[in-house]
Amino acid sequence: MAASFGDGFTDRLGPPVCLGRACVTLGSLPAGVLVSLKRLLLGYGVSVLAGLALGCALWRSALLRELLGPIVVGLQALPSICWMPLALLWFGLSESAILFVVIAGSLLSIAVATEGGIRNVPPVYLRAARTMGARGFTLYRRVVVPAALPGIVTGMKLGWVFAWRALMSGELIFVAGGVGQLLRTGQETNDMARVLAVFAVIIALGLAIETLFFARIERRLRERWGTDRA
Amino acid sequence: MIRVEHLSKVFRSRRGNTLALEEIDLTVGDGEFVCLVGPSGCGKSTLLNVIAGLEKPDAGRVLLDGKPITGPGFERSVMFQEAALFPWLTVRKNVEFGLELAHWPKAEWKERIERYLRMVHLWRFRDAYVHEISGGMKQRVALARALAPQPRVLLMDEPFAALDAQTRDVLHNEVQELWRQSKHTVVFVTHNVREAVRLGDRVVLMGSRPGCIKEDVKIDLARPRDTESDVARYVARIMKVLRGEVEKVIREEIDDAWELAPQGRVPPGSAGGMGDGI
Numbered sequence: 321m322a323a324s325f326g327d328g329f330t331d332r333l334g335p336p337v338c339l340g341r342a343c344v345t346l347g348s349l350p351a352g353v354l355v356s357l358k359r360l361l362l363g364y365g366v367s368v369l370a371g372l373a374l375g376c377a378l379w380r381s382a383l384l385r386e387l388l389g390p391i392v393v394g395l396q397a398l399p400s401i402c403w404m405p406l407a408l409l410w411f412g413l414s415e416s417a418i419l420f421v422v423i424a425g426s427l428l429s430i431a432v433a434t435e436g437g438i439r440n441v442p443p444v445y446l447r448a449a450r451t452m453g454a455r456g457f458t459l460y461r462r463v464v465v466p467a468a469l470p471g472i473v474t475g476m477k478l479g480w481v482f483a484w485r486a487l488m489s490g491e492l493i494f495v496a497g498g499v500g501q502l503l504r505t506g507q508e509t510n511d512m513a514r515v516l517a518v519f520a521v522i523i524a525l526g527l528a529i530e531t532l533f534f535a536r537i538e539r540r541l542r543e544r545w546g547t548d549r550a
Numbered sequence: 551m552i553r554v555e556h557l558s559k560v561f562r563s564r565r566g567n568t569l570a571l572e573e574i575d576l577t578v579g580d581g582e583f584v585c586l587v588g589p590s591g592c593g594k595s596t597l598l599n600v601i602a603g604l605e606k607p608d609a610g611r612v613l614l615d616g617k618p619i620t621g622p623g624f625e626r627s628v629m630f631q632e633a634a635l636f637p638w639l640t641v642r643k644n645v646e647f648g649l650e651l652a653h654w655p656k657a658e659w660k661e662r663i664e665r666y667l668r669m670v671h672l673w674r675f676r677d678a679y680v681h682e683i684s685g686g687m688k689q690r691v692a693l694a695r696a697l698a699p700q701p702r703v704l705l706m707d708e709p710f711a712a713l714d715a716q717t718r719d720v721l722h723n724e725v726q727e728l729w730r731q732s733k734h735t736v737v738f739v740t741h742n743v744r745e746a747v748r749l750g751d752r753v754v755l756m757g758s759r760p761g762c763i764k765e766d767v768k769i770d771l772a773r774p775r776d777t778e779s780d781v782a783r784y785v786a787r788i789m790k791v792l793r794g795e796v797e798k799v800i801r802e803e804i805d806d807a808w809e810l811a812p813q814g815r816v817p818p819g820s821a822g823g824m825g826d827g828i
C-alpha cells in the first residue's frame with residue numbers, strides 16, 4: 321500500500337516546515353477566513369433564531385407538528401449540499417445562495433432539538449410559572465427556553481457543525497471567496513501544503529469555537545443545574 | 551372570600567369519561583385555613599387546580615371576592631408537591647421571579663426578597679442554586695416565593711408529602727406561625743388527616759367516584775396545635791368516615807377477584823398512610 325504511494329506521497333504531502341511556511345505566506349488566508357466567518361455567523365445566526373421559533377411553534381401546535389413534523393425530519397436527512405442546485409436556481413451565483421445553503425443545513429437540526437428540549441421540560445415548571453402570572457412571550461422567554469436550554473444548546477452545537485460543513489461544501493463547489501475557495505485553489509495549483517494549511521485553519525477555528533464558546537456554556541449549565549455531579 | 555358554586559369537572563380519556571367532581575359547593579372565608587382531605591382520586595387536587603385557574607370546570611364556577619376566576623393569577627399563589635423552583639435561577643432569583651411577574655416596583659424587590667427569605671430562615675442560602683439545597687429547604691423557598699408577592703390566597707397541593715416526618719413537623723410549625731401573622735386565606739390539599747387537623751380551621755372531607763364533599767368538620771382547637779392532645783380525637787372521627795371512601799377506591803383500583811378482609815375493613819396502616827406522618 322505504502323509502496324504504491326511511493327516517494328511521490330511524501331513529496332505531495334510536503335514537510336511540516338512547508339506547511340508552516342504556507343500558512344504564513346498565504347496572504348489570502350486572513351481575508352478568506354473573514355469572508356467565511358461572516359457568512360457563517362450570518363447564516364448560523366438566522367438559523368438559531370428561526371430554529372428556536374420553529375421549535376417552539378412545533379411544540380406549541382399539534383396541527384403544525386402533524387403537518388410539518390415528517391417534512392422537517394425528512395429534510396434533515398437531506399445533506400445540505402443538495403440544496404445547492406436549488407439555491408443557484410433561486411438566487412443565482414450570489415451571496416444569498418450560499419447563505420441559503422448554510423441556513424438549510426443547520427436550521428432544522430436546531431428546530432428539532434429545541435422542540436425535543438421543550439418536550440422534556442417538567443410540566444410543573446410551566447404550571448408554576450402560569451400561577452405566578454407568566455403568559456405568552458414572557459412564559460417562553462423566562463421559563464420555556466431557559467428550562468429547555470440544555471437540550472437547545474446541544475442542538476445549537478449540532479447546528480454549528482452542520483452550518484460550518486454546509487459552508488465549506490458550498491464554497492468548494494461554487495467559488496466565491498472564503499476558506500473553501502482557498503482549498504479549491506490549492507487543488508488547482510497542485511499545492512498540497514496550501515491545502516493542508518487551510519485544513520489546519522479550519523480545525524483550529526472549530527476547536528476555538530468549541531472551547532471558547534460551547535464548552536463554557538455547557539460547563540455553566542452543568543454547574544447551575546447540578547448535572548455535573550454523578 | 552372564595553366561593554365554589556355547583557362545580558363539576560369531567561376527565562375525558564379513551565377509556566371513557568370520569569366525573570372527577572360533581573356539584574361541589576364550598577366557601578372559604580377570608581383568612582380561613584381550609585384543608586381538603588380525601589383518598590386518591592377524590593378530585594381534591596383537581597378542585598385546587600380549578601381554584602388556581604389551571605383547569606377549567608365543565609359546569610359551575612369559582613368566585614374570588616365575587617369575581618369569577620377565568621385563569622391563573624398572581625393573587626392566588628400555588629405551592630406544589632414538587633417545589634417547582636427553577637433550577638436555572640438562584641434562590642434569590644426564584645423569589646424575585648414571582649415579584650417581577652406580579653409587577654411589584656423594582657425598588658421594593660430587594661427588601662421583600664430579604665424579608666421573606668429571612669422569614670423561612672434561608673437568607674444565608676440566597677445565592678445557592680436549587681440543586682444545592684435539600685428538599686425541605688426547597689419547599690421553604692417555594693413558600694417564600696409564593697408569599698412574597700402578597701397574594702390574597704395561598705393554594706397548597708400536598709406541599710409536604712414528599713418530605714421526611716421530622717422536616718414536615720418543623721414546617722407545620724412554621725406554616726402555622728406564618729399564617730398566624732399574615733392571616734392569608736389558605737386552601738391546603740392533603741391525604742394526611744393528622745396534617746389537616748393540625749393546620750386547618752376546617753377540614754373538608756371529600757369522597758370519590760364522583761368527587762364530592764362528604765363532611766365539613768370545624769376544628770375547634772387552640773393554636774398553636776402540637777402533635778398530640780385533642781388532634782387525635784378529631785383524627786379518629788375523620789378517619790371513620792374516610793375509611794369507607796378508601797375502601798371504595800381500593801375496590802375499584804384492583805381486580806374484582808380481590809376480596810376485602812372479612813369485616814370489610816382496610817387493615818390498619820394500609821390506608822395510604824392517611825393517619826400517620828406527623
